[in-house]
Amino acid sequence: MALATFDFEKPIVELEREISDLLSRENEPGISRKIKALEQKLEKTKIDIYSKLTPWQRVQVARHMARPHSLDYIQSIFTEWTEIHGDRCFADDMAVVTGFGNIGNQSVTVIGQQKGKDTKENLARNFGMMHPEGYRKAMRVMRIGERFNLPIIIFIDTPGAYPGIGAEERGQAEAIARNIRDMFTLSVPILIIIIGEGASGGALGIGVGDYILMMENAWYCVISPEGCASILWRDRAMAARSAEALKLTPPDLLKLGVIDEIVPEPLGGAHRDPVSSFQTVRSALEKRLQELVKIPGDVLIERRAQKYRKMGVFLENKPEK
Amino acid sequence: MTWFRKRKYTVLKPTEKKRVDIPDGLWHKCQQCLHILLARDYEKNLWVCPKCNFHDRVSGWDRIGITFDPESFIADEDILDPTDPLEFFDTMNYMDRLVSYQKKTGLKDAVITGIAKCGGYKVVAGVMEFNFAGGSMGSVVGEKITRAFERSLKERLPIVIICASGGARMQEGILSLMQMAKTSMAIARLNEAKIPYITVLTHPTTAGVMASYASLGDVIIAEPNALIGFAGPRVIQQTINQILPKGFQRSEFVRDHGFIDIVTNRKDLRNTMINLLSFFAPWAREKEEVSSQSQ
Ligand SMILES: [Zn+2]
Numbered sequence: 001m002a003l004a005t006f007d008f009e010k011p012i013v014e015l016e017r018e019i020s021d022l023l024s025r026e027n028e029p030g031i032s033r034k035i036k037a038l039e040q041k042l043e044k045t046k047i048d049i050y051s052k053l054t055p056w057q058r059v060q061v062a063r064h065m066a067r068p069h070s071l072d073y074i075q076s077i078f079t080e081w082t083e084i085h086g087d088r089c090f091a092d093d094m095a096v097v098t099g100f101g102n103i104g105n106q107s108v109t110v111i112g113q114q115k116g117k118d119t120k121e122n123l124a125r126n127f128g129m130m131h132p133e134g135y136r137k138a139m140r141v142m143r144i145g146e147r148f149n150l151p152i153i154i155f156i157d158t159p160g161a162y163p164g165i166g167a168e169e170r171g172q173a174e175a176i177a178r179n180i181r182d183m184f185t186l187s188v189p190i191l192i193i194i195i196g197e198g199a200s201g202g203a204l205g206i207g208v209g210d211y212i213l214m215m216e217n218a219w220y221c222v223i224s225p226e227g228c229a230s231i232l233w234r235d236r237a238m239a240a241r242s243a244e245a246l247k248l249t250p251p252d253l254l255k256l257g258v259i260d261e262i263v264p265e266p267l268g269g270a271h272r273d274p275v276s277s278f279q280t281v282r283s284a285l286e287k288r289l290q291e292l293v294k295i296p297g298d299v300l301i302e303r304r305a306q307k308y309r310k311m312g313v314f315l316e317n318k319p320e321k
Numbered sequence: 322m323t324w325f326r327k328r329k330y331t332v333l334k335p336t337e338k339k340r341v342d343i344p345d346g347l348w349h350k351c352q353q354c355l356h357i358l359l360a361r362d363y364e365k366n367l368w369v370c371p372k373c374n375f376h377d378r379v380s381g382w383d384r385i386g387i388t389f390d391p392e393s394f395i396a397d398e399d400i401l402d403p404t405d406p407l408e409f410f411d412t413m414n415y416m417d418r419l420v421s422y423q424k425k426t427g428l429k430d431a432v433i434t435g436i437a438k439c440g441g442y443k444v445v446a447g448v449m450e451f452n453f454a455g456g457s458m459g460s461v462v463g464e465k466i467t468r469a470f471e472r473s474l475k476e477r478l479p480i481v482i483i484c485a486s487g488g489a490r491m492q493e494g495i496l497s498l499m500q501m502a503k504t505s506m507a508i509a510r511l512n513e514a515k516i517p518y519i520t521v522l523t524h525p526t527t528a529g530v531m532a533s534y535a536s537l538g539d540v541i542i543a544e545p546n547a548l549i550g551f552a553g554p555r556v557i558q559q560t561i562n563q564i565l566p567k568g569f570q571r572s573e574f575v576r577d578h579g580f581i582d583i584v585t586n587r588k589d590l591r592n593t594m595i596n597l598l599s600f601f602a603p604w605a606r607e608k609e610e611v612s613s614q615s616q
Contacts (some may be wrong), residue, residue, distance in 0.1 A: 074495035093599050152358055163552030170578045172488050173528075173551035177536035181505040185513075200489075200498060201532040201551070208502055222489045222498040222529070227556075230410040232491065246494045247407045256406065305506050309467070312460030313406035319398055 003066050006059055007159035011296035015042040046267050055249050056240035059225055062196045066271040069113025070155040076278040078103055093134030095126040098141040109145030111138050111206055129162035132175035138206045139179050151189040154206050161202035176205035189298030192217045193290055210304055211288045214250045215263040222246035258295040349376055367587045376544045376587055381433045381450035384483055392574045393438035403509030404428050407494050417493040422453045425506040430461035442605045445473040456486035458530055459493035463500025470507035472502045479517040479602040480520035488528025497516045501533035508537045522549050540597055542583045543572040
């Protein structure tokens, strides 16, 4: 099945079609030279288009249905993956998966916000939008990880915490606030990777860590571009403009000191070559993990506090003494 | 109901007309029940309608005046200025917006912090100003709140934060989100040091502020009928496409679902706070007496 494509990918799609047409007539004289020329042109066009993605285009790539989701990464990176369920309080929130596995020789706790591959799965996974029980489930599992000295690796991919009646009745705000606070008390390494969408408190509710990695075509912001557009411009159609204003791309966030590393993706996005994406992510995680496991727990807690203590931009006029 | 309103309107009409002859602002009309009373009496009643108990919005400074012991509040030096790290533009640029809020409120940003006494208990205090950008939290609000927590930790004083906020400030993007983490981190340290933190939620307290320090008080008090929640009611309505239950996301509803400890009328708020301080921080009172004796 062909991957769904975006409008801005049209030139690429056309070239790819031309090439595949030619490939079917491969035995004709001179065809292979033509194919080669077109392939070079395709490569150049891809670089041209993908290296100049606007923030809004990047948001769209981050949401591509075929993009690898948390479980895709988890199942290919961690051996002995063992999923556990539920918050021991209310329910099992399927919008987040939690469990344990091994990466190399290291046993770890793994948490990931999970979107679906199709509408049916998306309904079960609530499009990766967690309820309070999801945040509580995640914290329960993080606490188990801490007790048994397992570093925590978290995959972020959510369009937001779910805005619904039950979510409010069960304390969505409290669940997120408590997680944010308690993640500052965990004495094991916490490694965060934003693989797709990092929308607001929904992401931060499992997003406090020692290192924040972010994939090249992911976004992370205080609000979705559509949400911002509908509030500031009173028009969701202004999302492209608000995506630009919000500075939500990885290079912007690196500059603002909010993330630590951009994990490169295959040309055109992780969905165009999932296997190589898994490898890149795996090695990025392993590298950071090797560094973090050497740090004593109390030092980790202090470092984490200092990391977030510095966040924010303002002018300070020191009073003269 | 319609009849009642109509009747009320006709009865009140002469009074409204009378306003033309009297100085502006002498009368106040309740926005909920349309009851009319002298503005002076309204103020004396702490901006609460005596007829329907509607709790009106109170400016940060007025809030300080009605909450803490007279003359006891000492504001922190106002040394932090907001800036425009994203060079944010929407229909207006962010810097211009800031200047207009600053003119409107006389504040540099949406929170006043300082030290105060409440029934003789010395506390660190933070009071949010809803009139400044809807009390939204950007870098300055996050920093001032964090410094207040840090002062409370350093001086071992209980802390009270009175919230009124629509959430994180969009125009500072991700940096606003990070203030949720920064403030919550400071609370983790406070909790570990066993220093009491009382949160007061006023109308409205939602989104990023509710999903960070507003939800993390040892005791959470709310004024009646305040809007309290994570997502805005309009967003929820649009998402689920059904009518929201009566009283949804209001103080009493949130209390009944287990997320607010006490709903109290404004006139009783101070006493509630003093009681709690007497349970959790008797030392905050003694400390003050000792130091004043030694002077
Ligand atoms: Zn009234």
